[in-house]
Amino acid sequence: MRRSDKPQQPTSVGGGEKARLRDILFFPRSVAVIGQSNDPGKTAGRPLKFLRQAGFSGRVYPVNAQRGEVLGERAWPSVEALPEVPEHAYVVASIDSAMEAIKACGRAGVAVATVLTDGFAEVGEAGRAREARLREIVATTGMRMVGPSSLGIVNLRTGMLLTANAAFDEPNLPVGRIFAASHSGGMIGTLLSRGKACGIGFAGLVSVGNEVDLSLGEICDAVLDDPEIDGYLLFLETLRHADRLRAFAQRAATACKPVLAYKLGRSAQGRELAVTHTGALAGEDDVAGAFFRDCGIARVETLSALIEGLPLLGRVPAPQKTRNPCAAVVTTTAGGAAMVVDPLASRGVDVAAPSEATYGRLNAAGIKVSRSRLIDLTLAGARYEIMKATLDILTTAPEFDLIVVVVGSSARFYPELAVQPIIDSAGAGKPMAVFLVPEALQARAALGKAGVANFYTPEACADAVAAALTRRLPRLSSPSPLLPSGRLRPSSMGYRQGRGEGASPQAQTGGKAHSFATFVPSPLGGAGNRCGDLCLQASGAEGRGRTLDEFEGYALLDRLGIPCAPSTALDVNVTHAPALLFGYPVALKVLSSAITHKSDIGGVTLGIPDAPALVAAIAAMRTRLPQVGRVLVQPMIGGIGEVLIGYRHDPDIGPLVLVATGGIYTEIYRDRSLRLAPVDADTAHEMIAELQGLRLLTGYRGKPAGDIAAMAQAVAALSRLAAEPAVIEAEVNPLVVRAQGEGVVAVDAVVRVR
């Protein structure tokens, strides 16, 4: 057995570790199929058949312990018996033989093993133990691994079809410039075959399986320098190894290679499946949305948009910041176009009428259209010169980011009328997305050939347009520490306790650095409502870490620069009221890190009018809750509304910040906005603008407007916890929002630290 040394397959440009990974994954000079069956009807019989069908020019070694010949070719009994060490081994044997073969590959110095075999994490304890053994082999031998449960890895350009996916069983595979990666093995065949049907081709595809070694992000990253790859399609089940995915997405953005993703688990039922299926935990869908946005990955909701959307994405630059994306819709059939407008509108894309200037140009060109969101050429006539002149004007109109062209029945048999002018405008200023309303395969093929994005369904068209227009450039910088301490030491978080002297409540609430907090009752739903399944807390890893008490929590918020009103901690056995930093009426709360739902257990008393009443209230609480040692006194201060702000270090995707409308309805309507932390004030404003309930704080129906700027500052401040690895999660609920110019006040704080 000798090392393979004569490259039969020229590798692409570039060197170093990543180029080496790319080459052994996608340009191996020799491959072994371990467990190759002699029955081409069986899954394990397919890889050799496919490799030969596709004309792979590298050396191929079938390995079969039982037979000296498979599918008419010589077979070897084991990896050790091969005449050379193959660069890439595809293991399709059953579980026990597979484990032995993988060990043998590692020993022999195989560069990468892709493992089809299943029987790992998805089957429970025994499977997880097998995965641990795989990791050990990788760690000790340096062999890299794709899978297990990988349905394959494919380079269509070289015919390297290391796959058992039945959809690859044909000679005319659609070679193109897209790379596809999927958590679900079956989907590589789906992307391939559906892509072929609509003229979309692939450079390579990979089913990443359980990702015990190489993750989806790493594999995508390995081929980033491949000059024959223009963009990426991702089919995701989880955000496992999100850090790798993010690093890849950032580099892809820099390389101007767009990334389009579909992720399962939009619904709770769907997420449950993801857990059952792969053993991986799927987070809530808007967490995934925040992640994609932050990474600059465009996300679609429909399968068709995933397959058909990349040509569009390649034409639409990702904006750094949102402005309302604005599309023109021009059509020869109003009803057909309206089918695209509805889902566009529901995905937040503004379908706008042309500007006065653009109307002027249309009129000057003799094109009769009525003033409407829809540029309807029905009356003008579905003729070449009409459509061409219209597109010439629209693709150079500054008010539009993108032109959606919807062509009616003529597209089927008379493409020269309204489809050809689109093709002839393909190089024009603004990107175009096309929906041909009737079945019109030939016209679609012609559009595809001209590089014009076109879609089979109105929903996919709208989906891809919205995904293209609403994605962002990824954030490239990682969060830098903002707190002077660098690392939070919760055990030493000092705070001063009020003793009656000092500033007035106003100064305390308006000022910057103070160590007190003010309790303000909720004007909408009573004090101390916890957020149930809405809040970050509930989805975090319960039970880990230590919860700070409310007072310690305020100290942390104070260091972040989030205004907290004054607050005094008292022993529950006091027999007279101390002089307070603030006036009556006051609120009384139990102070204990063990109690997070204070009001549910009678741990909150509001509106205490004077000192004797305070003493009585403390006594009553002592009787009611004998386990409690300390209480907190705060002034009653009202605002004009309240919000919930929160921070969590998500195990998959890292630091997250959240803002949600406050009060009990919030939980019911799940009205919240999420981003990866940290965020600046601009992004915080954007988050606030996404909340429907926050309309109540922006001067709704003559009500006073709240201090949105202060709210945004508080969100941004809380998000800076991203630089504090000690903090697992933090939640302010409520943050009381006062009138414009009067700031916000944190009125409760729950913080959990490692």
Add this chain to the structure above:
Amino acid sequence: MRRSDKPQQPTSVGGGEKARLRDILFFPRSVAVIGQSNDPGKTAGRPLKFLRQAGFSGRVYPVNAQRGEVLGERAWPSVEALPEVPEHAYVVASIDSAMEAIKACGRAGVAVATVLTDGFAEVGEAGRAREARLREIVATTGMRMVGPSSLGIVNLRTGMLLTANAAFDEPNLPVGRIFAASHSGGMIGTLLSRGKACGIGFAGLVSVGNEVDLSLGEICDAVLDDPEIDGYLLFLETLRHADRLRAFAQRAATACKPVLAYKLGRSAQGRELAVTHTGALAGEDDVAGAFFRDCGIARVETLSALIEGLPLLGRVPAPQKTRNPCAAVVTTTAGGAAMVVDPLASRGVDVAAPSEATYGRLNAAGIKVSRSRLIDLTLAGARYEIMKATLDILTTAPEFDLIVVVVGSSARFYPELAVQPIIDSAGAGKPMAVFLVPEALQARAALGKAGVANFYTPEACADAVAAALTRRLPRLSSPSPLLPSGRLRPSSMGYRQGRGEGASPQAQTGGKAHSFATFVPSPLGGAGNRCGDLCLQASGAEGRGRTLDEFEGYALLDRLGIPCAPSTALDVNVTHAPALLFGYPVALKVLSSAITHKSDIGGVTLGIPDAPALVAAIAAMRTRLPQVGRVLVQPMIGGIGEVLIGYRHDPDIGPLVLVATGGIYTEIYRDRSLRLAPVDADTAHEMIAELQGLRLLTGYRGKPAGDIAAMAQAVAALSRLAAEPAVIEAEVNPLVVRAQGEGVVAVDAVVRVR
């Protein structure tokens, strides 16, 4: 010129007026194409070409005022010059000639004219005047009319292609058993061509245009007895002529012919287009939803589901009442199946795991599946006998309404593995819906041939499944008058005014017949919040009719059986407080039918503690609002929540009843449920269960539960206004909901009558 008397086209069975209409529309013995052009590339050149291409065997008369020959055939100069009176004329001339020709058709005794020509309501005033003239011709001559702006009427079985739609320009049109009707002309070509691509064929298609005479519902109804038609596809832009559509849908349900509809205007932007495009007003989308549900029409959200869904609908019986629809999802590819589960869940279909009994049967058959919502055959193997045995068990499992089968890559080249068993189970107990994940045209064709509903996209599959499982049998009865008076006489609505003697407030609020009302302040958002664009009022025809004052409104509610607490009307100039039927504290409101937003103008004073304070408050209100003559006094009575209930006679679809969560958040989250009125208490309960915000009144997080039964009774009672043509709209906002067993109380009432 003589009447055509020799039927060349055998008409289908049946007689009478409707059969006659069916025959002249779809089985004419002679047709004229008026304005037929000699240029087959022009729109007006197509009908003759298409008729000949399709081999129409009836007599065809091209009419062209300029030429004696068109497309190589003899042409006549006018309708009058024809050798016989054609049964059906298709008018494709330009507007002025068309108007003349239509007149001539009417005079000559043409049975039906279908008018392609545009230049009617969609172009404004002059166009509307032309439509009026068309109506006059119809009324005076008895000639029926389809259009104007009808892109055609087609009977594929006889080759009667009276259409100018470019997508009909081919010889092999897909003949089948579906009838399609569309407001949008282009869509008949879309349904035809896309249907053909997926094996769906049509008996006939019609573009109904502006519906000046024959409406979409009437045309569908005319072919209901056609034994070669199995079901209907509707593409709707508005609910114009909803009464006709409803009558048709009711008869279609009786005839077991399913009706599947797609309606534009889900978004506000989309509705705006509908207005611009056809001149018709489009109502809000949930109003349309209530209408479809009431009529038993299944509604889909995607174009593909419209085209592919009817074979499924034909297999799924419409339930009379909801139970949670429950689907099994069985698959050979978990990732592919999860793409269907997500949109199913978001459309309210429960994807359930098999019962213990069903698991037992699967185990007994040797089929290994893990316990999950997804019946995943990956481990068991995608083989014929596995899939067949699984389907045998699932299609006879009582817990499922429907089986969704999702087949992975094998479907493309190995349909014998997992697709053939579906075909072999096609006649089984439960209906099946199939999604083939890869591109698999041949397998789809085989499924289609076997009558198994299958879908190109996962979204369309879920959409059609949800539409099939959530539709209802139509309500066949029309509302009967429930008020003894039969017709409301608002001018004589008497009420007694309290004078201090009589029952206690409790008796008044709990009792049945009383003429007073109690004002209760909103605990969540202040009293008297109006509902803005949420309420029925705003969407009604403002300005018509007379608004009752609040006192008269209570009298109406009282007659309907909706509890109203006591209330006393006073002259604003009183100088001493009268003895009240109820105790202090009280609320004071202005009483004027001219003022609907009382609290906005300072017309409400709450919590008045005693008689002197009441006199002072009245005096203050007199000063503040000098235009007001009377005030209303009511006790302060709180509840545990509030809702809005409303009734409106919608100009399109008739009486509607609504329930929405109360308070200011309601308006922001638009949390409401609508039905056609009247509804019974069961339906009212169903409506209440649809409101997210109402969770607050059903014992949410330990809060007291509200009197849901009383709320449902009030909704049902208000809905009985459907029998009162005098009432245009009525709204109770808020209806205070008290604790379980304590009832509800109407606390404000706005009623508008003719």
